[in-house]
């Protein structure tokens with residue numbers, strides 16, 4: 001699969017995401033030969049830049065962040081297709097210049113009337129940008145062979161109502177099939193592997209249900225704090241930032257039924273079924289937890305607490321840790337709790353899905369030392385050490401019949417020699433090719449907000465989040481939440 005001749009316009013090109021992820025991913029795609037030579041990249045920003053300044057900016061980002069080595073030929077090819085349009089998001093003049101640039105690229109570069117607009121900007125601007133794109137005709141094609149697409153980055157709203165408003169503004173200008181919503185977790189190899197593991201094998205699926213599964217833990221922990229992202233993060237918090245999108249998508253892939261095909265429609269039907277079957281327990285105090293990282297030490301360095309971070313108001317109630325318990329009310333999952341958690345400044349950067357199986361009804365050996373729980377566990381390690389682990393009991397060597405927990409590992413790095421593309425490479429390529437299975441549909445976005453809204457409302461009425469120590473595994477209430485169920489969080 002190679003992207004057809006086309007142009008990509010990035011709004012928010014000077015932002016962190018563009019600099020550290022998008023530009024390097026585009027270069028890596030070019031370096032792997034996955035972009036057509038006619039590909040063109042246009043930056044749109046409120047900067048007084050010449051074409052040369054823009055080229056320097058793009059080159060610096062690639063040299064710093066690209067995964068494939070710097071190749072002069074690839075760079076020249078890409079650099080010839082670079083354009084910069086100065087303008088602010090609400091200034092019609094900028095869009096007129098953009099329309100001229102796009103028309104010129106079709107004539108001189110051969111982009112063939114195919115253009116995607118990537119909005120890597122705060123969502124409050126989506127309606128404004130979309131309206132201007134429409135007013136300058138940038139959303140419309142001259143023939144059936146051409147396309148215009150919009151690629152948007154989360155957060156898709158801050159609750160259900162705002163997500164619906166946002167979607168309405170976008171869909172006034174672009175057809176749903178031309179809207180590509182990025183959830184970069186879906187671009188990760190290991191996330192796609194959940195489907196391969198479940199549906200390309202026979203040995204997992206028969207056990208993948210309430211008869212055998214005790215509970216599921218989906219964790220995404222980070223060591224970093226909010227860094228320089230106060231403007232984005234304050235008022236958003238861990239649940240909106242990560243659970244609404246990444247973790248609920250992981251839950252959907254883990255819990256869904258087999259799709260009839262690997263097509264966007266078939267996948268969506270199954271993901272939507274799961275998301276619409278999700279139920280929160282009645283007592284949100286006992287089944288949710290949130291926290292804010294306090295000041296302290298982490299990895300040998302002194303770190304500031306969330307409330308002392310630059311531009312965070314001292315009275316902010318924004319959570320940097322969030323955990324919740326959910327049920328999926330289907331026959332397959334009846335009564336099986338799914339525990340989700342995410343947080344910044346935790347013990348380790350790990351994303352994993354742990355499927356914890358029920359204990360054997362009877363174990364005929366005495367002296368078993370089957371670990372803390374003595375339960376089989378299948379862990380899908382999404383990152384950083386991508387792979388899978390299965391935990392099971394084995395005989396301890398010796399003259400006694402003793403059993404102890406051991407693990408069996410599959411590591412991507414060992415099993416494959418192929419280099420795995422970065423999530424953004426995969427997703428940008430898919431958007432340019434027009435392949436949609438890895439992009440969430442608006443209905444999924446809305447179902448996810450429907451799940452989260454009551455939790456957010458409950459927290460908003462519950463005062464300040466609990467503080468937790470940097471480098472720990474979150475606030476005490478998160479541990480109590482599982483202890484109430486006679487369980488404990490895994491320490492990855």
Ligand code: BG6
Pocket residue numbers: 184222241242351
């Ligand atoms: C983003 C969140 O979606 O994912 C960030 O906005 C978070 O807060 C990031 O740090 C983590 O992504 P990854 O790929 O490093 O796990």
